[in-house]
Amino acid sequence: MKRKLRMGMVGGGRGAFIGAVHRMAANLDGQIELVAGAFSSDPKKSKLSGKDFHLDPSRVYSSYEEMAEKEAALPADERIDFVSIVVRNNLHFPVAKCFLEAGFNVVCDKPMTFNLKEAKQLRQIVKKSGKVFALTHNYTGYPMVKEAREMASKGKLGRILKVVTEYPQGYAVGDVDRKGPAKINSWRTNPEVAGISNCIADIGTHAENLGRYITGLEIEEICADLNAFIPGRVLDDDGNLLVRYKGGARGILYASQISNGDENNLNIRIYGTKASLEWHQENPNELIVKYHDKPREIYRRGNDYLGAAAQANTRTPFAHPEGFIEAFANVYLAAAKAIDAEVHGKKMPKNLDFPDVEDGIEGMAFIETVVKSAKAKSKWTKFIKA
Amino acid sequence: MKRKLRMGMVGGGRGAFIGAVHRMAANLDGQIELVAGAFSSDPKKSKLSGKDFHLDPSRVYSSYEEMAEKEAALPADERIDFVSIVVRNNLHFPVAKCFLEAGFNVVCDKPMTFNLKEAKQLRQIVKKSGKVFALTHNYTGYPMVKEAREMASKGKLGRILKVVTEYPQGYAVGDVDRKGPAKINSWRTNPEVAGISNCIADIGTHAENLGRYITGLEIEEICADLNAFIPGRVLDDDGNLLVRYKGGARGILYASQISNGDENNLNIRIYGTKASLEWHQENPNELIVKYHDKPREIYRRGNDYLGAAAQANTRTPFAHPEGFIEAFANVYLAAAKAIDAEVHGKKMPKNLDFPDVEDGIEGMAFIETVVKSAKAKSKWTKFIKA
Amino acid sequence: MKRKLRMGMVGGGRGAFIGAVHRMAANLDGQIELVAGAFSSDPKKSKLSGKDFHLDPSRVYSSYEEMAEKEAALPADERIDFVSIVVRNNLHFPVAKCFLEAGFNVVCDKPMTFNLKEAKQLRQIVKKSGKVFALTHNYTGYPMVKEAREMASKGKLGRILKVVTEYPQGYAVGDVDRKGPAKINSWRTNPEVAGISNCIADIGTHAENLGRYITGLEIEEICADLNAFIPGRVLDDDGNLLVRYKGGARGILYASQISNGDENNLNIRIYGTKASLEWHQENPNELIVKYHDKPREIYRRGNDYLGAAAQANTRTPFAHPEGFIEAFANVYLAAAKAIDAEVHGKKMPKNLDFPDVEDGIEGMAFIETVVKSAKAKSKWTKFIKA
Amino acid sequence: MKRKLRMGMVGGGRGAFIGAVHRMAANLDGQIELVAGAFSSDPKKSKLSGKDFHLDPSRVYSSYEEMAEKEAALPADERIDFVSIVVRNNLHFPVAKCFLEAGFNVVCDKPMTFNLKEAKQLRQIVKKSGKVFALTHNYTGYPMVKEAREMASKGKLGRILKVVTEYPQGYAVGDVDRKGPAKINSWRTNPEVAGISNCIADIGTHAENLGRYITGLEIEEICADLNAFIPGRVLDDDGNLLVRYKGGARGILYASQISNGDENNLNIRIYGTKASLEWHQENPNELIVKYHDKPREIYRRGNDYLGAAAQANTRTPFAHPEGFIEAFANVYLAAAKAIDAEVHGKKMPKNLDFPDVEDGIEGMAFIETVVKSAKAKSKWTKFIKA
Secondary structure, eight states, rough: OOOOOEEEEEOOOOHHHHHHHHHHHHHHSSEEEEEEEEOOOSSSHHHHHHHTTTOOGGGSSSSSSHHHHHHHSTTTTSSSSSSESSSOOHHHHHHHHHHTTTTTTEEOSSSSSSHHHHHHHHHHHHHHTTTOOEEOOOOSSSSHHHHHHHHHHHTTTTTTEEEEEEEOTTGGGGGTOOOOSSSSOOOGHHHHHHOOOHHHIIIIHHHHHHHHHHHHEEEEEEEEEEOSSSSSSSSHHHHHEEEEEESEEEEEEEEEOTTOOOOOEEEEEESSOEEEEEETTSSSTTEEESSSSSSSSEETTOTTTOOOHHHHHSOOOOOOOOOOHHHHHHHHHHHHHHHHHHHHHHHOOOOOOOOOOOHHHHHHHHHHHHHHHHHHSOOOOOOOOO | OOEEEEEEEOOOOOOOOHHHHHHHHHTSSSEEEEEEOOHHHHHHHHHHHHHHHHHOGGOOOOEEEEEEHHHHOOOOTSEEEEEESSSSSSHHHHHHHHHHHHTTTEESSSSSSSSSSHHHHHHHHHHHTTTTTEHHHHHHHHHHHHHHHHHHHHHTOEEEEEEEEEEEETTTTGSSSSSOOOOOOGGOHHHHHOOOOOIIIIIIHHHHHHHHHHHHHEEEEEEEEEOOSSTSSOOEEEEEEEEEEETTTTEEEEEEETTTTTTTTTTEEEESSSEEEETTSSEEEEEEOOOSSEEHHHEEOOOTSOOOHHHTTOOOOOOOOHHHHHHHHHHHHHHHHHHHHTTOOOOOTTTTTOHHHHHHHHHHHHHHEEEEEEESSOOOOOOOOO | OOOOEEEEEEETTTOOOOHHHHHHHHHHTTSEEEEEEEEESSHHHHHHHHHTTTTGOOOOOOHHHHHHHHHHHSTTTSSSSSEESSHHHHHHHHHHHHHTTTEEEEEHHHSSSSHHHHHHHHHHHHHHHHHEEEOOGGGGGGGHHHHHHHHHHHTOOOOOEEEEEEEOOOOTGTTTTSSSOSSOOOGOOOHHHHOOOSHHHIIIIIHHHHHHHHHHHEEOOOOOOOOOSSSSSSSSSSEEEEEETTTTTEEEEEEOOOOOOOOOOOOOEEEEEOOOOEETTTTEEEEEEEOSSOEEEETTTTTTOHHHHHTOOOOOOTSSOHHHHHHHHHHHHHHHHHHHHHHOOOOOOOOOHHHHHHHHHHHHHHHHHHOOOOOHHHHOOEEOOO | OOOEEEEEEOOOOOOHHHHHHHHHHHHHTSSSEEEEEEESSSSHHHHHHHHHHHHHHGGBOOSSHHHHHHHHHHOOSOOOEEEESSSSSHHHHHHHHHHHTTTTTEEEEESSSSHHHHHHHHHHHHHTTTOOOOEEEEGGGGGHHHHHHHHHTTTTOOOOEEEEEEEOOOOOOGTTSSSOOOOOOOOOOHHHHHSOOOOOOOOOOOOHHHHHHHOOOOOOEEEEEEOOTTTTTTOSSSEEEEEEESSSSSEEEEESSTTOOOOOOOEEEEEESSSSEEEETTTEEEEEOOOSOOOOOEEEETTTOHHHHEEEEEEEETSSOOOOOHHHHHHHHHHHHHHHHHHTTTTOTTTTOOOOHHHHHHHHHHHHHHHHHHOBBBOOOOOOOO
């Protein structure tokens, strides 16, 4: 890149988990510099956060609208090149719209919008803007996930017959039988902020995105059982799905926040006629390849025998473990290359590999299909067209 | 036991996998002696098998009817104490009926009968006979499965919220795209011999039985997606289920024969409000206990800290691994204690822990419910009363 | 085999761990029948044990001498075909000598004798007797150990550079700081019964035997550090060795009884120029093959892709786990084939694979070399010629 | 921190692995900014590297001497706060000396110097300078290593009896039998650049440092067997050590570059009278705790049940895996806090946890002891006083 890209951030002030992850992901490679932000709807908190991040106080704003306006008014060689949006679900759309229309590239957390309708509008806005829009479905940033995708696309698995995707977490289980107020009282459980789903929207969409990224399979229909185990919950904290893919493959997908003792146990198994894959996010540097007629193989990050995508998305040698932040940084780095091209009027590089507005639309359609199916008496609900 | 029990066998001649397992399980502890058999419907093959097993040729029969009749005619101190039935599904019922009515105790392979109707008839026959009937749902014979059951029953898990049971095998996947005749051409795929299901009947029932054994939960309703991936197959080679248990727990259960590279990967995860369990049949000497607020624990077979059931069903010290045959032998040993009591007119010991005719009925009801659900358009099918 | 072989046993009465293992190993395949025994030096205990095993009381003896004499006096079609010796180390030699000279084949537990001198005498006695002598270095009975040996012998590893063999157990650690008398008060810690070593003799020899079995490498010299962590112990409870093999390979071998929390953690890693192997006794159904330039492979018991030796020593299909007893039974089964040939005057089958008197001599030479090195001030002690 | 710290770098230009790691570690938390460097002894390469890192060309130097001089001449609010030294072993000392004497704080790669003599000189220079000196023994930066140390120091393990530390790598094995020139032709194998050891100096020192960090045990004497398997090698590519610690604990430590198929398999097992620990660098987010009388425990990074040090050195929630770079960044962050205090004349924070000049001296003494022992005929060589 010609120079470091200048990043702004909306949301992600002191104490916010995902904002810190976005910043570390952006920092890692020394190609991006945080220079501005509206870190909180509380202006004081925003200022304090700006101080933590060593920003020029004049670039720390009290609202995202102010930020978009004032940054747009700065000279081209000062103003931010893109904004990272790490606010609550219901604000993703207005913030993204605001910055895109003010002429900024956008990196946005998932789920992309509050609902599918907004998602489709956002697609139009992105198109019209001509700007880069990246969605941080970060799990596809892992090198061994990219290896899995390359194996699948090159036919190493043969025809895919079955996909099993699990995403159990257990952090909320303490609230199931808690006397007194729930401990996990996140906005994610509030339908006015989170939308029509909690668990499926927060982590089920990662599972769906991961499976689609690796296999390329499209869901035809879904049969969903959503549950709210925690008393008083309006939204799901657990969901179990049967899936039928176009072309005949079958699947199981589930996500849960009440699976006691599981931490962030996203994993996927893809069964093909020639070979099968198994990848576990909690042990991300390995990819297991299974056959019915020869020994299992363990592919490990950082080796020369891996494909181009895995190699290009790796920072350390084999068995110097890479983790969550490095995968997240791969999304940032790919988006940064696109943003760099956009900013400097260069030709857009080919084969940039980051999730975009289409992934966001698929995710929102997935959420709406699942919730529709969960309410249905019939077994199968067609995947909602997006 | 007073003396070694005398065992007869129907089926299980040369080359039959499961017959050999039954014999090894019976042999292991030196409490049971194979003395008679009708090992094949082909009398020559039966004779040759008898020779392999060092039997008196006069006790090697050409048919099970002949065997039941002639053994019954032998003096009490010579004739068999029980028969092991390891024939094809459609013969389980007639053979069991024949021996029970001839006054013999029975150990029978699963699924118990050809259909639920027969299963209910068998229940009556067993009751009337006063004989011991044991069904070899062998996976419940593993010590760490017994530990899991004891933990669950003692409340260590709290209230159970979710059960995920998987049973993927991949041995048949080569037939999915094979040109020419299928390699796996088992009677299990023939509905006239196997009944209405292949995969669910063969291994899905093990998964169901395992979950019920550990948790005690009863299934309320099932939503099933059955598949036949191998061309020309009438019966399922893969099945995926959503499960609702009485009392509010939720579940996923699946079984498959086309999951490339999986071998015999039965495993179960049970999530409770206080703790969760995880057990993998391929690594059977460990039981993983997970919590959301303290370190995971690995319980290992053979240790003093385990409960009574696990300790009573163990033969070797810790980390001298026990396996499939030892678990199978635990079913045999428990049944043998009951048979010993029956034969010698002793009081039946309490708390003998082996699967019986009721487990067989549950299994058949499970198969019929799954197949019914698979054909239904509505999402949920009530578990068929048995 | 023509008929079941008739086995006698010396030692191994009620409560003895290793006697029970030998009986289960002998029982498993239905080719061997226990018919006689002198199970304890206490005649009452011997009788009770005989009853447990359903023996004819006239074949339960009060001493091994009586047993050898009376069994030899029985008609050829009644008397035992071989004896299993499961007594304390210091009795291995006299019992084996007694039975060999009385014309019986012998299966003997390890270490073979009390010292190397006895071992060499035993070699002469075996030779002179023309009888079969098998030593139960049972860990070489595992199918995947046989696969490892086959890989090494066929050159798959290239030239072997390094061998790391570990055998940590922790069962005695409670005695290190115990107030009051030790809990583990085994004869193994008594030099008059056990010989010059406890830990190295009991389990270090297994480690040595395992490495030699797989690699064929001969030890040239050893540098040993033996420790007795438990107060009052005369013999080692922990030992750490550097090893130099003939031909240039290097090694580490250690054994321990005070490695808190380890159970029976025998494992070996063999590093070659072309590939490396890793096998863990606690997970015996897998063999890991590693390369520096391609993905790791996991070889799993029961698959068609394995070599002849692994396949011939397997009883159940893949992922129906086999364990310690099955491996032990492989030693018994191979010895039984030799004994069967000896008894029936048949030609000795080729390539029978069980440890014999030469393995016993190597083991005793190993123990003496290690103890000599531990006392030496110089770094390297030549392996004692046997 | 008041402001971002300004970092300079010596070495670490284009293509250098460890330089890139240092930069990412420094970047990660947004508290350090690379502003100057002498990245290569080739001025052109240094310039190009400076461009890659988006530096002001006036701050990219042709030699470290020039850099030290010119940076020292800059105003206090411009010049670097510290320098990172990532050059070859033989330059560590002169570069560190140069910058310390020019008034700069130093972060230096290991091994600290070319030999022990230089190490002791450096200690004096650091003392005299009053500057911060940090040594990047990065493996002690892992949160679960810090947890292990806290467990050990709080007595959870009881008295430590045994330590087994392994560091096998296999990247060089291809050269053992290679025809033609070696592929791995690193300066590490050149004694004029690397010093008296290759393998022990490069990775054995990490193993030694890790064990000392966790246990606090001091080595009393060593018995070493060093090997050079690759033809033509003057320095070791493999080394195996027996270790005796002060106070009676025993140990094994080995390091290797020819262990085919191992990647970066640093691991440690620490056996105490009350409990034992096991940590594997390739799976760094877990710490296994073993007992002889209760279930094993798996401690996992990111949980509330962990001690203060593990929690303070963690960036992401449980099971959002952290890896090598995050651990490295923990060393940087701790050093940065000390540097920040030094630069701003603040009181030095207590309990800052990063390796320093004393660790470097211990490491050099370890190397010299090992090489001395390897040449000795006697078994034990006293640890060289430093």
